[in-house]
Amino acid sequence: MDRLAEREAAPEAGHRGAPAPAPLAELLQLGGPCALGDSVDVLWNPVLPEQVASLHRGTVRLWSLSHAAAASSASESGAAPSPREExxxxCGxxxxxxxxxxxxxxxxDLLTLDTRSMKSAVAVADAHEQPVRGLDYNPNKPNTLLSSGDDYHVKVWDLRKPLTPVLSLLAHAHWVTSATYNRFHDQLLLSCGTDSQVKLWRAAAISSAPPSLDYEEADPSEVEADGIVRPYTDHEQSVFGAVWSAADAWIFASLSLDGKVVVNHVPPSEKYKILL
Incomplete structure (x- = not known):
């Protein structure tokens, strides 16, 4: 009984006696405190890992990171205000x-910022009819940007000729919260929205590997038009995130408002069309 009492009185040490994990140590802060709701995102530069952008409602700030033996530090190296007064x-x-x-x-609006001068390089006014919720670059084809917005649309832009999108899809029946490229096969796009659906799209004609099929001589049954591959209806509430696996090109996951995570895969028939 004494041992049982000691056991119940002792604090939990972890699973099967394992030590409790140590708390995370803070390395640095990007600037000082800001108003509630002001911070939007922190974006790590994939090409220059010592550079980070912090996105706020009315401004974007550029930070240079340094890591010494004793401590790390961050210094602000640039800032740019919102192009619209109000x-x-x-997102970024x-x-x-x-x-x-x-x-x-x-x-x-869409814009690209040259962070060497903190000046706008490309600007597309009213790229969507309502606010833009998501952006993603084509990982394999330069100057190609994917956007999604509250106007139910997913659009692809050639930033060298940004007057009109090269592709515009009425993708969902409500807000499109996210759209992203497959990191290995940019013929495939993934979108999700507040209509509780996740959708897989084919956009081979504007990908880095467009079809080489001779359409004049091809059998019509072999020529499949770009468009929706398949809708996924596993969620019951709004879907706010959809991501591709970093390890497997054919697997993706989605997250809905109720906390439900669903893992799905590209249909085998679509997979073999790309591989074969």
């Missing part, structure tokens, strides 16, 4: 092909 930044994405290019969404 508008705020909603670093260009994986150009070290100093950062794509940003401000309400319904």
């Amino acid at each position: 508008g705020s930044f909603g 994405r670093w260009d994986p092909h150009h070290a100093h290019a950062l794509a940003l969404a401000c309400e319904s």
Whole structure:
């Protein structure tokens, strides 16, 4: 009984007597405290790992990181305000092909920032009819940007000719919360929205590996048009995130408002069309 009492009185040490994990140690802070709701995102430059951008409602700040033997530090190296007086930044994405290019969404506008000068390089006013919620660069094809917005659309832009999108999809029946490229096969796009659906799309014609089939001589049954491959209806509430696996090109996961995570895969028939 004494041993049982000691056991119940002792604090939990972890699973099967394992020591409790140590708390995470803070390495540095990016600036000082900010107003509640002001911070939007922190974006790590994939080309220059010592560079980070912090996205706020009314401004974007650029930080240079340094790591010494004793401590790490961050110094602000640039800042740019929102291009709209009453508008705020909603999301951003670093260009994986150009070290100093950062794509940003401000309400319904798109712009790319040259972080060497903190000046806008490309600007697309009213790229969507309502606020933009997501951005993603094509990982294999430079100057190609994917955007998704509250106007139910997913659009693909050639930033060298940004007057009109090269592809515009009425993708969902409500807000499109995210859209992303497959990191290995950019013919495949993934989108999700507040209509509780996840959708897989084929966009081979504007990918880095467009079809080489001779359409004049091809059997019509062999030519499959770009568009939706398959909708996934596993969620019952709004889906706010969908990501591709970093280890397997054919697997993706989605997360809905109720905390439900669903892992799915590209249909085998679509997979073999790409591989064969």
